[in-house]
Amino acid sequence: MPPILVRPLPTPTPPGPVQQIVTADLRVSYDANDNSAADPGEGVVGLPVRVYDDVTGALLAQGFTDDSGRAVVSVAAAGPIRVVVPYLSFETTVPSGGATIPVLISPRDLPDQIP
Amino acid sequence: MSQSPHLRGSRTTATDYGWRSRRTDLSGARMCGVGDYAVLPLALVIGCRACHAAPTQGPSAPVLVAGSAGSIPLTLTAPSGIEIKGRQFKVIPVEVAKGAWPYQRGTLAGDKAVWVYGTLINYVIGLEASPDATMLLQDLTEADVIKLTTYSGRAVLFRYSGRQWVTVDKTDVFRQMRPGLTLVLLGERAMIGWCLGQLSGGR
Numbered sequence: 663m664p665p666i667l668v669r670p671l672p673t674p675t676p677p678g679p680v681q682q683i684v685t686a687d688l689r690v691s692y693d694a695n696d697n698s699a700a701d702p703g704e705g706v707v708g709l710p711v712r713v714y715d716d717v718t719g720a721l722l723a724q725g726f727t728d729d730s731g732r733a734v735v736s737v738a739a740a741g742p743i744r745v746v747v748p749y750l751s752f753e754t755t756v757p758s759g760g761a762t763i764p765v766l767i768s769p770r771d772l773p774d775q776i777p
Numbered sequence: 778m779s780q781s782p783h784l785r786g787s788r789t790t791a792t793d794y795g796w797r798s799r800r801t802d803l804s805g806a807r808m809c810g811v812g813d814y815a816v817l818p819l820a821l822v823i824g825c826r827a828c829h830a831a832p833t834q835g836p837s838a839p840v841l842v843a844g845s846a847g848s849i850p851l852t853l854t855a856p857s858g859i860e861i862k863g864r865q866f867k868v869i870p871v872e873v874a875k876g877a878w879p880y881q882r883g884t885l886a887g888d889k890a891v892w893v894y895g896t897l898i899n900y901v902i903g904l905e906a907s908p909d910a911t912m913l914l915q916d917l918t919e920a921d922v923i924k925l926t927t928y929s930g931r932a933v934l935f936r937y938s939g940r941q942w943v944t945v946d947k948t949d950v951f952r953q954m955r956p957g958l959t960l961v962l963l964g965e966r967a968m969i970g971w972c973l974g975q976l977s978g979g980r
Contacts, residue, residue, distance in 0.1 A: 692898060692953045706898055707955050749956050750897070751853035751931065767953070770895025774876030776945040777903075777963055 679740035685760040686713065686745045688733045692767045700764060705731020709749055716742040716755050852928040854897050859890055860924040861913055861960075866890040868902065868925075878903070882964040891963075898953040900925060906962040914940070914960060923958060 690709055691700035711733040713723040722737040737743060745763060746753040754763055856868045865888065871879050872894045885891065885905040893901040902925075904910040917937040925933045935958045943950060950959055 694953070704954075706953070709898075709956055749933070751849055751927075751929075767897060768895070769953070770893075771873040771876065772896070772948065772951045772953075773873050773878040773893065773901075774946070774948055775878065776943075776948075776961060777878045777880035 681738045681740050682758060683736050684739045684743050684756060684758055685734065685736040686743065686756045686763060687761070688727070688735070688745055688747070688763040688765065690727055690731045690747065690750070690765045690767070693769050696769050698766070700731070700766060702730070705729065706767070707731060709733075709747055711735070712746045712748065713737055714744045714746065715739055716744045850929075853931060855894075855928050856892050856900060856902070856925045857928045858926040859902060860926075862916065862921055864913060866904070868892045870894045880963050885963070893951070896951065896953060898956055899951065900958045901951050901961065902958065903961040903963040906964040911962060914962065925958065 688711060689700055690706040691704040692706055693699070694704050695701065706727060707729055709727040709731075711725055711727060712721060713735050714720065715722055717740070722739060722743060723735050725733055725735065727733045735745070739758070741758060743756050744753055745756055747765065750765070750767075752765060756763070855870065858868055859866045867889050869889055869891050870893075871891045873879075878893065880891070880903070882905070885903075887905070887907060887909060891903045893903075904914070917940075919937055921937045923935045923937065925935065927933070
């Protein structure tokens, strides 16, 4: 059986934009003790998180914050990505090099009795 | 940022009237600690502000959520209305001070609800415990979607997930650690907390 020969096309397909892995480390916390810091036990659990290509608008990934309020997302993208927390109307752009995204929710006085 | 010390509100003791009949009326509810709340001192808020009074920091206050991209205008997340089984309620913010939820029975019209200012993760919304409102909440099923609308017009949808009787001092239902909606019947001797899971965050 003769070998199969693969010949490159005379006009090769131009390469697309170079993609790289972009990592976003989101942490959403409710600052229950009002110390302006995200402490253990203050993470907001189960918030939906979506990641979009900031150039094309394509949805790249989605998920939820974990038990510590974190959502770490690594996606292949040609440029910056956009991280959205729809529930909070929060969104931010993450550059190709990745970023940590802290979100802190200020506490308010909560009822200690049901009226 | 500063937070007021979490002091107990004014308390008094009420007579034990009628709670058994309410138990019967709401027999479908899952009851927790019924025996406990029957002997607890009952809490009433006295000398409180009217629910319609403007909070000292209302929706015009700019920041409750801040992140690396800056702060989020409260108008995007603060509720202005809620729709339950097709019934619309205008939502009025009330600010809790020193743990006291300002409310006086009979001051909240049937088409109004109150939102505990600052509850943006687990929205806490109170309805006066009229027969209509009680029936409305009692009739909720897992098929029902509750729509909360923010001042910016954004809709956040929730689906009913359950209800429970709680004692009036059981405040962990107000914790802000998971997205959800807690509806509270106001003016009952015990609260029915209707905890709902978020269906959609909207866009």
